[in-house]
Amino acid sequence: MPPSPVPSKxxxxxxxxxxxxxxxxxxxxxxxxxxxxxxxxxxxIRLTAxxxxxxxxxxxxxxxxxxxxxxxGESALGTWVHRLAVNVFLLSRRGEQRREARVVxxxxxxxxxxEAVQVLVRDDPDARMxxxxxxxxxxxxxxxxxxxxxxxxxxxxxxxxxxxxxxxTVRAHLHRARKMLMEELDR
Amino acid sequence: xTEHEHPGDPRAERLWRAAASLSRDIPPAVDPWPAxxxxxxxxxxxxLTGVASRAVHRAPPSWRLVAAAAALVIVSSxxxxxxxxxxxxxxVAAIRTPPAGAAAMIAVxxxxxxxxxxxxxxDAAASDLERALRTRRDxxxxxxxxxxxxxxxxxxxxIGEARSALEKDPASQDMLDLLDSVYRQKLDLLRRAxxxxxxxx
Numbered sequence: 001m002p003p004s005p006v007p008s009k010x011x012x013x014x015x016x017x018x019x020x021x022x023x024x025x026x027x028x029x030x031x032x033x034x035x036x037x038x039x040x041x042x043x044x045i046r047l048t049a050x051x052x053x054x055x056x057x058x059x060x061x062x063x064x065x066x067x068x069x070x071x072x073g074e075s076a077l078g079t080w081v082h083r084l085a086v087n088v089f090l091l092s093r094r095g096e097q098r099r100e101a102r103v104v105x106x107x108x109x110x111x112x113x114x115e116a117v118q119v120l121v122r123d124d125p126d127a128r129m130x131x132x133x134x135x136x137x138x139x140x141x142x143x144x145x146x147x148x149x150x151x152x153x154x155x156x157x158x159x160x161x162x163x164x165x166x167x168x169t170v171r172a173h174l175h176r177a178r179k180m181l182m183e184e185l186d187r
Numbered sequence: 188x189t190e191h192e193h194p195g196d197p198r199a200e201r202l203w204r205a206a207a208s209l210s211r212d213i214p215p216a217v218d219p220w221p222a223x224x225x226x227x228x229x230x231x232x233x234x235l236t237g238v239a240s241r242a243v244h245r246a247p248p249s250w251r252l253v254a255a256a257a258a259l260v261i262v263s264s265x266x267x268x269x270x271x272x273x274x275x276x277x278x279v280a281a282i283r284t285p286p287a288g289a290a291a292m293i294a295v296x297x298x299x300x301x302x303x304x305x306x307x308x309x310d311a312a313a314s315d316l317e318r319a320l321r322t323r324r325d326x327x328x329x330x331x332x333x334x335x336x337x338x339x340x341x342x343x344x345x346i347g348e349a350r351s352a353l354e355k356d357p358a359s360q361d362m363l364d365l366l367d368s369v370y371r372q373k374l375d376l377l378r379r380a381x382x383x384x385x386x387x388x
Binding site for chain 2: 186
């Protein structure tokens with residue numbers, strides 16, 4: 001893993017940083033952000049296939065800040081943040097379906113998934129590149145099902161609830177994703 | 188996926204092993220904290236009761252700079268950005284109440300620092316990507332190089348104008364959002380350019 005470009009001068013979060021951040025302490029919130037940003041970033045990159053991951057990451061932590069006062073500690077903060085990130089992604093995807101947002105129109109500059117693959121494989125390209133590239137190229141529904149279930153460990157029913165679909169739909173997406181990925185890895 | 192879901196299926200087990208090896212923690216290439224902090228600070232707003240005040244305090248309409256850039260490369264314009272974030276309605280209907288006296292000066296200084304942090308973070312990342320791109324430039328097609336250079340010029344012009352507007356009105360959240368958006372598009376363009384296949388020499 002390469003050195004993190006994120007500044008490390010910020011100390012690790014203490015137990016009362018959650019309470020401080022809930023009361024509006026931005027410095028405390030930054031410590032919470034630093035503790036969780038890597039995990040959320042990995043999720044954002046995979047769910048978006050690198051397309052708009054930076055913006056999603058920002059949106060997630062702004063949302064975390066907004067919702068933090070409602071955090072009651074019934075689960076670990078990391079679990080809560082992760083779940084919120086998935087919800088922000090799902091909401092943004094609904095918006096995405098209503099718009100076309102391309103930075104560069106030139107077709108030869110448009111290579112979906114390349115950014116995600118580059119970011120994800122830089123530490124161990126041989127071991128991960130094929131799968132990361134294949135995940136990035138999956139259809140959105142199949143990609144979300146695979147990332148959330150097979151990588152992040154959510155249950156079918158949890159994913160279905162978050163997406164507002166039947167668990168059978170999630171299973172179908174997952175089946176399709178695995179089939180496509182296995183075919184891709186066989187090449 | 189668990190190993191038990193596909194017992195004896197070597198392809199499924201290979202996929203399972205590969206998925207299990209993926210990193211769950213990836214630091215962002217560009218630290219988004221300054222931009223996040225700027226958005227958080229901006230959300231501390233006081234609802235506006237009169238529309239007239241908005242016209243007084245908002246940044247002068249420099250949208251034409253975006254339009255100029257958009258004509259070349261940026262399809263998702265600033266207006267689109269604000270609209271898709273779902274913030275247009277609420278943010279347009281609200282305005283930061285300018286604090287008075289010394290507090291106002293502190294607030295302005297803090298905003299200027301936020302702008303500087305955002306720019307510094309993005310400039311450092313862009314500089315790295317531009318350095319990498321320079322090593323590849325000669326092996327890209329002339330047409331690609333031309334498109335890239337025109338696009339980067341337009342984006343840099345938009346960045347420069349947005350920064351100038353923010354120097355005059357550091358409180359303009361719309362302009363800060365716009366600057367953030369244009370910077371991200373610059374990084375996206377540079378990353379894509381660095382991922383382009385090279386011509387064989």
